[in-house]
Amino acid sequence: MVAVRFRLENTGTDAYEDSPAKSSHLVDSDDRRFTGSNTTTTAGPAFPDTVTLAPGGSALGFVTFRLPNDAALAAVQFALNSGLADDVGHWSLP
Numbered sequence: 358m359v360a361v362r363f364r365l366e367n368t369g370t371d372a373y374e375d376s377p378a379k380s381s382h383l384v385d386s387d388d389r390r391f392t393g394s395n396t397t398t399t400a401g402p403a404f405p406d407t408v409t410l411a412p413g414g415s416a417l418g419f420v421t422f423r424l425p426n427d428a429a430l431a432a433v434q435f436a437l438n439s440g441l442a443d444d445v446g447h448w449s450l451p
Contacts, residue, residue, distance in 0.1 A: 367410035367412055
């Protein structure tokens with residue numbers, strides 16, 4: 358299991374409501390995508406199923422991923438609308 362910490366900030370003018378776990382993915386070197394879960398982790402507090410942020414609000418939490426032992430992690434991705442948005446944040450892993 359792998360846990361990733363995300364900081365979400367609502368920079369818009371409307372309330373933001375989404376599921377951070379469903380919006381988060383880990384990608385391995387074989388381009389397999391693994392969707393996050395709200396599983397409890399010893400790394401820190403997990404996000405709840407749904408996060409609601411007022412404009413200017415922020416939240417910090419962990420998303421947990423269950424991966425096969427042979428997965429070589431390559432990137433972390435986050436997309437709004439439970440992972441269905443066209444714009445995707447992508448961070449390569451060393």
